[in-house]
Amino acid sequence: MIIKDKGRKDAGFLQLSNYIWNGALEDSEEELPPFIIRHNVEGFTPEAVAEEFKERYNNRRYRGKNANAMHHLMLSWHPDDNEQLTDDMAEDMAYTFLENYASDALGYGTIHRNKEHVHVHLMVSNTT
Numbered sequence: 001m002i003i004k005d006k007g008r009k010d011a012g013f014l015q016l017s018n019y020i021w022n023g024a025l026e027d028s029e030e031e032l033p034p035f036i037i038r039h040n041v042e043g044f045t046p047e048a049v050a051e052e053f054k055e056r057y058n059n060r061r062y063r064g065k066n067a068n069a070m071h072h073l074m075l076s077w078h079p080d081d082n083e084q085l086t087d088d089m090a091e092d093m094a095y096t097f098l099e100n101y102a103s104d105a106l107g108y109g110t111i112h113r114n115k116e117h118v119h120v121h122l123m124v125s126n127t128t
Contacts, residue, residue, distance in 0.1 A: 017046035039107030
């Protein structure tokens with residue numbers, strides 16, 4: 001598994017939460033993503049989650065000039081793993097990652113199978 005982190009300075013929480021949700025539905029007939037990662041998050045929809053992230057961002061203690069508003073992380077697996085990697089396995093790995101990487105942060109994400117390789121997109125809040 002490869003982990004990529006794109007720190008984002010802008011507070012485009014709704015844009016990213018929509019991207020995460022809609023990407024899971026690309027090339028799918030389903031109305032809901034296979035699973036939704038909700039780590040310290042109450043909301044389910046992209047709009048509700050964006051509001052929680054915005055509230056956390058507005059109430060943060062550290063307000064450095066160059067601080068990230070959030071992190072956009074991707075957990076990616078090799079294409080050879082596509083057949084063996086189940087949604088349950090990807091979900092478990094994403095939750096384990098969040099518990100170890102950002103236990104107190106907000107986390108939201110889901111799986112995307114719209115590329116050659118399976119990957120999970122995660123939106124993670126910055127410092128509190």
